[in-house]
Amino acid sequence: MKSKKELVRNCRKLLDAYQSGKLGYSVMPEDCSPNFSKEDNEIRLVYFTLPMSLNYQRDSYKLWEAALKAFNDSKVKKVFNIQYSAKLDAEILRKYLISYKVALQPNKHIATWQKIAKTVTENWGTMENFFQFVDYDFLKLREVVQKRYKSGFPYLSGPKIFNYWSFIIQKYGGIKLKNSEFIEIVPDTHITKCSVILGVITEEEASSLSKEKISERWRVILDGTGISPIDMHPPLWFWSRNNFKFKLK
Structure with missing residues (x-):
């Protein structure tokens, strides 16, 4: 060395x-994103969370291009409402996510998306509340996602994607995490x-x-x-x- x-x-x-x-x-793959306003805190956090949970062994650029196309479709955009995705019939969610190739695996990807949506909705209501719960602290976020509620955050709780998501949620999600140096x-x-x-x-x-x-x-x-x-x-x-x-x- x-x-x-x-x-x-x-x-x-x-x-x-x-x-x-x-x-x-x-140009980062995540640069392919909507032009969120300052008031779009919740949907911005969802946008950079749920697609990230499907970012496994695939072209990141194509994933985020697909996410943007889905977001720009007024009918499909609803899947970025975390309460809506949590309650949506799985068949309809599958149709929406596959239509723009946000999801590539018709069962696993839909289950992952909805599981995370349900975890957040049932425990905190919104993504904003979730980050308030962890006090905008990376160490607390890690404890919650990778330990206490690990089963509720499939793939996102894995060490590789969790650390990268934590980086992206700061760079693009409009929040600042304490202890981000970790x-x-x-x-x-x-x-x-x-x-x-x-x-x-x-x-x-x-x-x-x-x-x-x-x-x-x-x-x-x-x-x-x-x-x-x-x-x-x-x-x-x-x-x-x-x-x-x-x-x-």
Whole structure:
């Protein structure tokens, strides 16, 4: 593993390159979203939560393009009302979500969407109330979603998507979470490739270490630098997607 000083220096270079547009194409999948107003707090939170729970082994860009098309259809848009989705007949929900390919799996995806909608509706009523319940605190949010109500948040409670969703809900959902520095980086294929190139892990460790261990390695490296692990996700993700055209030296 390279020295911490060199690793942090390269991280800062990548952050700067991302912010200045030097990494190449860097439009996030979630940028494909409605132009929400400040008053649209509830539906915005739902919009960046329910589709995220279906974001498993699929093209993220196509998912959010599908979500936007569904949202722009006045009839289908109702599925982004969490109380409506919680009570809607499963067959109708299936028809709506599949019509724009928001859902690709006719049973599992519909069950996931409705289960989360029911969990929120039955326990807190709204997404806004839910975040008030956890005091807008990432650590409390993690406790609720990944432990106390884990079965009520299928897939969203998994470590990979939960951390990424927590990042997205801040970036696009219009809320600020306390203790957000504890959000872990999400070592998907792109992040893992970057981790090897930067020297955070070896090629052998890329296949032998768990995702949690890779996340832990990043946290140790960035400790005390002022850089939160999740802040590195976009620059690393686009660095890899753009085939590492940006050179560190």
